[in-house]
Amino acid sequence: MSTAELPMRHTVAALVQDKPGVLNRVASLFRRRGFNIESLAVGSTEEVGISRMTFVIEGGDGIVEQVEKQLYKLIDVVKVSDLTKEDAVIRELALIKVRCRPEQRREVLDLVEIFRAQSVDVTQNGMVIQLVAQPDTVDGLLENLRPYGIREMVRTGQIAIARGVKTTSANESESTATARFHQESGRRPEGNLPYVSK
Amino acid sequence: MSGADIVLECLKRIGIDTVFGYPGGVVLPLYDRWPSHPEVRHILVRHEQGAGHAAEGYAKASGRLGCALATSGPGATNLVTAITDAMMDSIPTLFITGNVARNLLGRDGFQEADITGITMPITKHNYLVMRAEDIAPAFAEAAYIATTGRKGPVHIDIPKDVFLEDAEFEWNQDISLKGYNPTATGNSAQVKRAAKLIQRAERPIIFAGHGIIQGDATKELVEFAEKCGTPVLNTLLGLGSIPQDHTLSYGMLGMHGSYWANHAASNADLLIGLGMRMDDRALGRFADLNPNAQVIHIDIDPAEHNKNIVATVPIVGDVREVLSQLVEEFEPTAHPEWLRWIDDLQNEHTESFSVPNGPELSTQYVEACIANAAGTDATVVTGVGQHQMWAAQHMNISRPRQLITSGGLGTMGFEVPAAVGAAVAEPDRTVWAICGDGGFQMTMQELSTMVDEHLPVKMAIMNNGFLGMVRQWQELFYDDNYVSVAISQPDFVKLAEAYGIKAIRVSDKSAVNSAIIEAQEHDGPVLIDFQVEAEGNVWPMVPAGAALNETVESPSELEAPA
Numbered sequence: 163m164s165t166a167e168l169p170m171r172h173t174v175a176a177l178v179q180d181k182p183g184v185l186n187r188v189a190s191l192f193r194r195r196g197f198n199i200e201s202l203a204v205g206s207t208e209e210v211g212i213s214r215m216t217f218v219i220e221g222g223d224g225i226v227e228q229v230e231k232q233l234y235k236l237i238d239v240v241k242v243s244d245l246t247k248e249d250a251v252i253r254e255l256a257l258i259k260v261r262c263r264p265e266q267r268r269e270v271l272d273l274v275e276i277f278r279a280q281s282v283d284v285t286q287n288g289m290v291i292q293l294v295a296q297p298d299t300v301d302g303l304l305e306n307l308r309p310y311g312i313r314e315m316v317r318t319g320q321i322a323i324a325r326g327v328k329t330t331s332a333n334e335s336e337s338t339a340t341a342r343f344h345q346e347s348g349r350r351p352e353g354n355l356p357y358v359s360k
Numbered sequence: 361m362s363g364a365d366i367v368l369e370c371l372k373r374i375g376i377d378t379v380f381g382y383p384g385g386v387v388l389p390l391y392d393r394w395p396s397h398p399e400v401r402h403i404l405v406r407h408e409q410g411a412g413h414a415a416e417g418y419a420k421a422s423g424r425l426g427c428a429l430a431t432s433g434p435g436a437t438n439l440v441t442a443i444t445d446a447m448m449d450s451i452p453t454l455f456i457t458g459n460v461a462r463n464l465l466g467r468d469g470f471q472e473a474d475i476t477g478i479t480m481p482i483t484k485h486n487y488l489v490m491r492a493e494d495i496a497p498a499f500a501e502a503a504y505i506a507t508t509g510r511k512g513p514v515h516i517d518i519p520k521d522v523f524l525e526d527a528e529f530e531w532n533q534d535i536s537l538k539g540y541n542p543t544a545t546g547n548s549a550q551v552k553r554a555a556k557l558i559q560r561a562e563r564p565i566i567f568a569g570h571g572i573i574q575g576d577a578t579k580e581l582v583e584f585a586e587k588c589g590t591p592v593l594n595t596l597l598g599l600g601s602i603p604q605d606h607t608l609s610y611g612m613l614g615m616h617g618s619y620w621a622n623h624a625a626s627n628a629d630l631l632i633g634l635g636m637r638m639d640d641r642a643l644g645r646f647a648d649l650n651p652n653a654q655v656i657h658i659d660i661d662p663a664e665h666n667k668n669i670v671a672t673v674p675i676v677g678d679v680r681e682v683l684s685q686l687v688e689e690f691e692p693t694a695h696p697e698w699l700r701w702i703d704d705l706q707n708e709h710t711e712s713f714s715v716p717n718g719p720e721l722s723t724q725y726v727e728a729c730i731a732n733a734a735g736t737d738a739t740v741v742t743g744v745g746q747h748q749m750w751a752a753q754h755m756n757i758s759r760p761r762q763l764i765t766s767g768g769l770g771t772m773g774f775e776v777p778a779a780v781g782a783a784v785a786e787p788d789r790t791v792w793a794i795c796g797d798g799g800f801q802m803t804m805q806e807l808s809t810m811v812d813e814h815l816p817v818k819m820a821i822m823n824n825g826f827l828g829m830v831r832q833w834q835e836l837f838y839d840d841n842y843v844s845v846a847i848s849q850p851d852f853v854k855l856a857e858a859y860g861i862k863a864i865r866v867s868d869k870s871a872v873n874s875a876i877i878e879a880q881e882h883d884g885p886v887l888i889d890f891q892v893e894a895e896g897n898v899w900p901m902v903p904a905g906a907a908l909n910e911t912v913e914s915p916s917e918l919e920a921p922a
Contacts, residue, residue: 179539182488183476190481224666231663237485237505240539 171200172219172226172246173322175330179238180206180213187236188215197221197229201254201319208331212240216321243330245322254320256300257282258291261311270310277303288313296320363492364390364523367456368397370499373531376427376454377401378418378784380411384431385471386458389523403784403813406805408435410777412442413803416451417781420764421739421789423576425507426453426781432460433471436517437478441771444482446513448768449597450574452506453513454499455479461521462490476517484512490519492527504535509542510661511574542660546675546682554656554673555689561630561654563698564590567613567642570597570767571635571659573760577680581634582606584683589694590632591702593621595642597767598635599757603736610702614642615902616749619709619911622902624702626650626909631669633657635679638668639768648907658682712899712913715754720893721869723822724750730792730820731755733876736762738790739782743775743799746828749898751794773802776819780806783815790818790880797823797849807859810885818879819887821852824894832897836918856887867891 178184185204192199200218207214219229230242245252262270264286274281274291277299283290293303297320304312324330361369367390371379378401383391394402405411411428419426430439436457446453459465460472476488485505487498495518502514558564572581578601585592585608592602593613602609613621625631625643631653636642638657643649646668657664657671658679665674675682715724727750731740740755741764742748748765757763764782766774779793800821810817822828831845856863862882864875866889879886900913912918 183480186477187480194481227666228663231665234539235661235663237537237540 170220170222170246172221172244173250173252173320174217174219174226174229175243175245175322176215176217176233176239177207177212177241177330178215178236179240180211181238184213184238185215187238188233191232191236192229195228195232197225201317203319203321205321214330216319218320241330245324245330248324248328249326250322250324252296252320252322253294254297254300255318256293256295256303257316258293258304258307258312259314260289260291260307261287261313262289263287266310270307273303273306277306279303361526361529362389362393362523363495363518363525363527364393365396366492366495366527366529367499367518367523368393368400369529370496370531371400371427372397373533374425374454374499374503376425378403379427379429379456380405380414380418380781381429382408382411382431382435384435384458386432386460386520387429387523389520390429390458403780403809405777405780405809407803408438409441409773410780410803410806410809412439412453412455413445413771413774413777414781414784414806414809415453415455416442416446416449416774417741417764417778418785419446419451419453419781420778421761421782422785423574423761424452424785425503426451427456428453429456430458431471432458432475433473435471436475437473440478440482441769443479443513443515445766445769445771445774447482447484449766450511450570451513452511454502454506455483455513455515457515457517458523459488459517459519462519463521465519476515479515482513483515484510486515486517488517489522492522492525495522495527496529496531500531500533501535501537505537505540509540543676544678544681546658546677546685548685550673550675551682551685552689554675554686557630557654557656557673558588558590558632558686559690559693563628563695563701564588564630564632565624565628566590566592566632566634567595567625567636568592568598568601568634569595569636571679572598572601575635575660575679576760577635577683578602578760580680580683580687584687587687587692588690589692589696589699591624591699593617593625595636595639595767596752596765599752600760600762603758604756605758608699610706612752613908615644615904616753616898616900617642617902617911618706618713618753619900619913620702620705622900622908622911623705626907627701629653631655633659633669633671634683635659637661637664640668643669644902644906644908644910648909709900709913713753716896719869721867721872721891722896723747723824723890723892724754724896725869726820726822726872726890726892727751727794728754729872730794730876733873733880734790734792738762738792739764739786740792740794741765741775741779741782742794743796744770744772745796745799745830746832746896746898747794747796747822749829772796772799775799776803777806777809779817779819780809780813780815783810783817784813791816793817793819795819795821796828797821797825797852798827798847800852801847801849804855807856807861807885811860815885816883817885819885821887821889822892823849823852823889824892824896825849826894828896829898831895835895835897836915837903852887852889861885861887863887863889865889865891
């Protein structure tokens with residue numbers, strides 16, 4: 163009785179134990195369950211031994227619910243949070259190597275300024291531009307630079323953090339409202355996160 | 361203490377008394393220390409797959425943690441089918457492999473396989489232990505993970521030189537895992553919502569699954585069903601959770617479930633799934649199972665909720681605990697009209713579900729005779745295919761752990777090694793292995809293990825010269841186009857005798873009962889080659905992709921345009 167759902171982009175953060183093979187476990191889970199990752203960023207957190215993975219997943223709420231639950235089944239996954247539901251700061255870093263003849267430099271620098279990017283390397287016929295922004299903004303800058311000729315481009319994949327006092331940290335339990343939502347939808351086991359076995 | 365001694369010490373601490381194993385180069389340091397640990401029995405199998413299924417059979421029969429051991433490379437990869445089987449059926453098992461020495465890992469040396477990479481998606485969790493001091497914590501965690509929550513296989517891989525490394529042995533059973541804490545108690549608000557649905561329902565039905573057996577909740581199930589007057593259907597692996605002669609027991613639903621069970625499921629107004637995962641073989645086409653029914657789903661694994669069927673009230677928890685909570689929350693109810701409706705259906709459709717009474721020797725007849733002679737105290741282990749479905753239909757599975765079968769993965773060849781494991785786990789019970797002539801030939805090497813260990817397993821081969829279920833599908837869905845489905849076999853009687861096993865051949869209906877009694881009275885393993893009719897079909901049947909209310913009872917119904 164699964165219903166047709168509108169696909170949508172979800173930003174999901176997962177706190178995982180920093181152990182060998184954990185990335186493989188997560189990647190293998192996404193592959194075998196047929197979940198599509200648009201981007202993935204991994205890095206350290208405020209807590210020693212805990213890494214944070216940020217995924218962008220395309221899919222309806224049902225898919226994301228399964229992603230969350232399947233992630234929780236991995237023993238090394240400590241906490242999962244769908245930041246799409248939160249007011250969150252979402253950022254991505256892009257490095258763009260663009261063709262740029264000396265006489266074009268001024269107009270390219272104008273674009274850099276408009277997008278609040280930075281030029282980090284300039285050569286006779288090119289420039290490397292760095293941009294930290296929301297993914298849409300990165301897309302916008304790329305669109306504007308395309309006519310000059312993009313020689314090379316790399317994006318980190320987005321990372322996200324909730325605004326305000328709320329955190330996705332291993333030691334903070336989730337809000338009562340979120341906990342109730344999880345319990346009623348059978349979304350994950352009861353009890354406060356992080357789980358500590360008796 | 362050496363790593364090898366630590367491993368054996370750990371096995372004792374986690375309560376493993378038997379390991380099914382096969383030695384090889386990198387586990388030699390472990391075997392070298394075995395004589396100093398006689399408390400742990402090692403059973404030498406003839407193929408690592410056999411070790412894996414034996415560990416499963418052991419665990420399924422006893423409820424205790426089963427354990428299999430193999431060497432690196434091919435030894436380890438031979439375990440893969442059994443590990444996957446244990447994963448699909450949530451069997452608490454521990455798989456141990458050796459690997460090449462640490463300095464050779466990743467260099468494609470002799471008998472190296474990336475077995476932790478391979479088993480990652482088919483285990484509940486796995487470990488590559490790189491230091492002797494990490495062995496004990498890994499075993500303590502592994503046993504805890506395998507036997508709690510939704511049970512399952514855990515795999516530990518140990519490089520050869522780690523067995524030889526010395527470390528202090530420190531045993532700490534207080535396990536603290538940040539990312540693992542299964543829920544036992546159901547959310548009380550959810551339990552109350554479920555109780556309301558039960559109180560209001562007019563045609564409720566229970567699907568009782570493997571979780572009832574794994575969670576020792578048979579008493580709670582019967583109490584719950586009786587209080588709400590609700591008929592109970594079983595999934596294949598849930599058979600045994602309620603006695604078949606109980607007035608509320610209506611047998612198995614699903615692809616080869618009874619006509620009345622499948623139609624009851626489709627006509628209920630409340631589906632109560634207990635310790636089951638809403639699998640397609642049990643429920644048919646999900647979209648048309650019963651779109652208007654409310655659904656209560658109780659399962660310990662949150663990921664099973666809303667995976668295939670969206671539940672009105674999902675409850676995460678241990679099914680035994682949740683049932684004891686739930687039973688307190690509603691007043692006794694009864695549904696005599698609803699039961700009568702199912703009873704009437706049953707009376708009208710018994711024929712497709714009954715044992716053929718013609719002169720031919722049918723598998724159903726043989727299985728019914730075995731069930732009759734062995735009683736519900738005996739354990740029935742089956743392979744996969746027609747004989748398995750008929751066993752589920754006709755062998756009066758009424759006791760938890762009475763039926764040991766490969767459900768989720770459907771592993772042919774499961775029967776012989778799993779029977780070895782069951783016989784080791786419960787030496788006082790009669791174990792009947794119901795074998796297909798195809799599956800038997802996949803793992804018959806374990807006859808030697810049976811002989812070595814004096815395991816009095818009674819094997820009944822349902823020998824029809826065909827891969828029966830495949831043949832049935834070719835007949836019904838591929839226009840009788842039989843391709844690679846007739847299977848020759850050795851003379852099973854001579855084969856058994858070559859192993860030193862008593863053997864009987866039966867080709868006539870009149871000889872069935874005496875052969876069964878002779879086998880049961882013999883002190884040792886026995887093989888009976890039942891030469892059954894070649895082209896029997898399992899009915900009723902829900903064709904793959906059809907809904908449960910499209911259950912057919914004869915081939916003619918299939919010819920109607922879809």
